[in-house]
Amino acid sequence: MEKTWAERRRSMNNYLRQYWSLYVMLALPLTFFIIFRYIPMTYIQIAFKRYSIIQTPWEMPWAANNGFQYFIRAFQNQDFIYAVRNTLLLNFLDLLVGFPAPIILALILNELAFPKFKRLTQSVAYMPHFLSWIIIAGMAKQLFAPTNGLINIALTRMGFDTIPFLNDPNHWVGTYLLLGVWRNMGWNTIIYLAALTGINPELYEASAIDGASRWQNIRYITLPSLRPTIVTLLILNLGQILSSEFDRPFALSNPLVNSVSNVISIFVYQYGIRGLQFSLTTAVGLFQSVICVIFLFGANALAKKFGDRGIW
Amino acid sequence: MQRKRLVVIGLALILLMAFASMAMAAELVDGRFTTTRKITVEIYDRSNPGGSTPEDNFWTDFIKEGMLRDHNVEVEFVAVPRWTEDQVINNLLAAGDAPDIAVTYSYPTIQTYANMGGVVDLNPYLSEYKDLLPHLWDLLGDRNIYWNQDPDTGSIWAIEAILFQNKRINTFVREDWLNKLGLDKPTTLEEFEAMLRAFRDNAELLLGADADKMVPYSTSFDIGWRNDHLFASYVPEELSDREMFVFGFDDRRLLYPGYKEGVRKLNEWYNEGLIWKDFALYGAGDSTEDNMMKAGYVGAFMHNWDYPYRDGQEGIHANLQRLVGEDAAYIAVEPFKNDAGIYRKFLSAPIDRKVFFPATNDEPLASLLYLNWLANFENRRFLQTGEEGVHHVITADGAVQALPVTGEKIMNSPQNIDYTIVINGLDLGDPALTSKSIALNYAGVDARFIEAAYVITDNGARYGKNFQVGEITAEEGMGTVLSEKRNTLLAQAVVAKPGEFDAVWDRGFTDYLRSGGQAIINERAKKYDAMY
Structure with a gap:
């Protein structure tokens, strides 16, 4: 039987009387998001307008070509095309190398027999996460410079050729990836280790009775149990495929490797902040966000298709 | 926001x-x-x-x-x-x-x-x-x-x-190394190159146990600034005022005719092992290269006209004397002649x-x-010379001689140029007194080094002129992008394999022009022709 309007209102009132305090508590975070997330978003229109430091975005005149002047200019800019290519390349390789690494490390840690040694290894492995990229770049120069770097000095003394870790584009990509793994691998294991503790020990007991080997344990119990975590993180990571860190490529790059190290964030820094072309770089930023959202939805849909829960 | x-x-x-x-x-x-x-x-x-x-x-x-x-x-x-x-x-x-x-x-x-x-x-x-x-x-x-x-x-x-003092750049070489090897100060490009090779080949003699640290010639990521005199010698003498203006927006003069051949020379040196291999890795303000100079590993370099003599007790000269020996010093030389046989330098207007x-x-x-x-x-x-008895003494002929200062009264820049933002360079009111004093103004450095550097740095100078043509709109927002591209192009061209030099240069240069350089050239040419 249909509820009458009065009945519905009464149940609504009851509901509010019961839960109003929760809604009040929600007000604060909502205010935060409105002020610091949604109001600033109105400035996205800079991408479609001719920027001026003395006008509000509402007053700025529209850009040419129905406001799309700066998008057109970005895509005509060879540097931007390279920046997109480099961002995709570095992020994809980073995902390829950097994503499995913490899973492998977590599995190894999980198999360690001595708890003390396990804890020590874990701590040592996640320490680098607290170093900024500026410090790491400084260390990288001390280690990898062609003539003054420790490793190359050692190689030369042993009679080998020097390796251009930082001054040849191809080698640089390798150095970039490995430093990323070194810095982030330990930290990223934390979430997997947490998931590992959640696995029901009865499963392992049962498999022990069945005579399963360690490999079989990993293959048939541990990895499947980690699967939802892995999928969630993969989706989140794919959402970042066109977003770009600034300090990592900026600190590690030099004029010899610009052809691979100039990513979108560096493009934005050079043209926007240093070149003061704010409309152009806002357009680039907007483009970047749109692509990221597309990837996020795409990855989520794909995950659902393959039978996983996705992230929403 | x-x-x-x-x-x-x-x-x-x-x-x-x-x-x-x-x-x-x-x-x-x-x-x-x-x-x-x-x-x-x-x-x-x-x-x-x-x-x-x-x-x-x-x-x-x-x-x-x-x-x-x-x-x-x-x-x-x-x-x-x-x-x-x-x-x-x-x-x-x-x-x-x-x-x-x-x-x-x-x-x-x-x-x-x-x-x-x-x-x-x-x-x-x-x-x-x-x-x-x-x-x-x-x-x-x-x-x-x-x-x-x-x-x-x-x-x-x-x-x-x-x-x-319209002073810009000098070429410095280790005087004591020249003496040790029985070489004269180089006066031609060929002699300069022979000298670099001699440094390289005699590393054992010059540096002993540190022979593997030998850097015959050092430079930095800012190739244009740090090799200026070499490049200037490749620019044809009959360069016109119009060309100087139209191509002059890059202050390293990348667009001047002949520049590429200068870079090619540097590329040859690099591939011969005469140049510090790590130069491109260190950004502006990094002290790695200075430290190598202070330790005595560097044979020659180009830099600001008085660079090794700056900073008193903390400077390159003082460190070199402490760490290597009393006779160790950099001296300014003038080896690079242009096609008319002139040691041409391009200097800005004052x-x-x-x-x-x-x-x-x-x-x-x-x-x-x-x-x-x-x-x-x-x-x-007062800002330039400080207190008598603390920062300087007055010599018998009235010149101002700087004293080494440490602690609270130290000058962070030569003659406090950072504070005297309306003037760069010592002015004592009387030109003769000024130039005499400048030579004495580097505490702890023998005046003959300063005199040599002072004379050479603007010998054969050609000064920039002011052409008021109004704003060049194509330059707006492009300054840093183009400087960055120039540095990239130059660094990559220097380290290119000899056979690939032309390809690397052409690729970078085309990119430079296409990214806004050509538009600026065109606008400058148009405005110049309309005005003059």
């Missing part, structure tokens, strides 16, 4: 205050404001070893006291890192946090902000207050003050400080830093009085 709105409100206030301050000009009694004003001033931070805090030290106290006494203006200094100044001042301007009196070597930065209404037009203030600024006019003259005036609108976004007031400046008169105060001979003389 809320900041934007604040900026707008701020600007409205500034306009209001600007009117108010014009009305209050009458409140100046004997050059002093009746109510205390407050201004902020940019100061370069060189972070040199042993230096003092640039925004608060003996010299800032002198300026603060003087400005308060003479004009009733409180001065506060804002430190900006010297070697990344154009980036930092850009960031400050974008954030609306720039000091009232700002200084940069990058005019395009100022122009870009001016176009957005972010810079004060000095023209009306200069006309109105000219009588209050006699020292400024005495020092800079109409030439430097009106240097940047737009031919159409009359606006002046920045005045040019004066470059009192302009230096550009001083401008961001639109957030609400004290234009107090700020102009500050510049006038600095231009006052007594004040700048």
Whole structure:
């Protein structure tokens, strides 16, 4: 039987009387998001307008070509095309190398027999996460410079050729990836280790009775149990495929490797902040966000298709 | 982002205050404001070893006291890192946090902000207050003050400080190594190359156990600056004024004819193992290369005309003498002749830093009085030479000889150029006395080194001229992007394999032109032809 309007209102009132305090508590975070997330978003229109430091975005005149002047200019800019290519390349390789690494490390840690040694290894492995990229770049120069770097000095003394870790584009990509793994691998294991503790020990007991080997344990119990975590993180990571860190490529790059190290964030820094072309770089930023959202939805849909829960 | 709105409100206030301050000009009694004003001033931070805090030290106290006494203006200094100044001042301007009196070597930065209404037009203030600024006019003259005036609108976004000694770059070699190897100072390119090879081949003799650290020739990521004399010698002598103007927007002169062949020479040296292999890895302000010079591993290099002799006890010369020996020293040489057999150097006109007031400046008169105060001979003389008995002694013939200073009274830059933002270079009022004193001005360095460097650096100089053609709109926002591309192109061309040099150069050069360089060339050519 249909509820009458009065009945519905009464149940609504009851509901509010019961839960109003929760809604009040929600007000604060909502205010935060409105002020610091949604109001600033109105400035996205800079991408479609001719920027001026003395006008509000509402007053700025529209850009040419129905406001799309700066998008057109970005895509005509060879540097931007390279920046997109480099961002995709570095992020994809980073995902390829950097994503499995913490899973492998977590599995190894999980198999360690001595708890003390396990804890020590874990701590040592996640320490680098607290170093900024500026410090790491400084260390990288001390280690990898062609003539003054420790490793190359050692190689030369042993009679080998020097390796251009930082001054040849191809080698640089390798150095970039490995430093990323070194810095982030330990930290990223934390979430997997947490998931590992959640696995029901009865499963392992049962498999022990069945005579399963360690490999079989990993293959048939541990990895499947980690699967939802892995999928969630993969989706989140794919959402970042066109977003770009600034300090990592900026600190590690030099004029010899610009052809691979100039990513979108560096493009934005050079043209926007240093070149003061704010409309152009806002357009680039907007483009970047749109692509990221597309990837996020795409990855989520794909995950659902393959039978996983996705992230929403 | 809320900041934007604040900026707008701020600007409205500034306009209001600007009117108010014009009305209050009458409140100046004997050059002093009746109510205390407050201004902020940019100061370069060189972070040199042993230096003092640039925004608060003996010299800032002198300026603060003087400005308060003479004009009733409180001065506060804002430190900006010297070697990344154009980036930092850009960031400050974008954030609306720039000091009232700002200084940069990058005019395009100022122009870009001016176009957005972010810079004060000095023209009306200069006309109105000219009588209050006699020292400024005495020092800079109409030439430097009106240097940047737009031919159409009359606006002046920045005045040019004066470059009192127009000195730029020198080529330095280790004198003691020449002696050890029985070589003369190189006077031709061939001799210079032979010398570099001799350094390389005699590393054991010159450096002993450190032989593997030998760097015959060192350079930095800023290839254009650090090899200037070599490249200048490849530019044909009959370069016209028009070419100098049209191609002159890159201050490393990348676009001058012949430049590529100079870079090719450097590429040959690199592939022969004559050049420091790590040069491209270290950015501006990094001390790695200086440390190698101090330790005595570097045979030759090009740099600012007095570079090894700067910084007294902390400098390259003093360290070299301490670490290597009494006879170890760099001396300036002049090996690079152009096609007419002249040791040609390209020098700018006598302009230096550009001083401008961001639109957030609400004290234009107090700020102009500050510049006038600095231009006052007594004040700048003290800033340049310091206290007698502490910073200098007067020699028998009246010259000013600098003394080494450490601690609170140390000068963070040669002759405090960072504080004397209207003048770069020593001026004692009498040209003969000045040049005599300059040679004595490097405490702990034998005067003969300074004299050699002083003479060579502008021998055969060709000076830039001022062509007021108005704004080149194609340059807007492109300065840093193009400089970055130039550095990339040059570094990659230097390390290219010999067979790939042309391909690497052509690719980078085409990219440079296509990314805005060609548009600037075209606009400059058009405006030049219309004007002259």
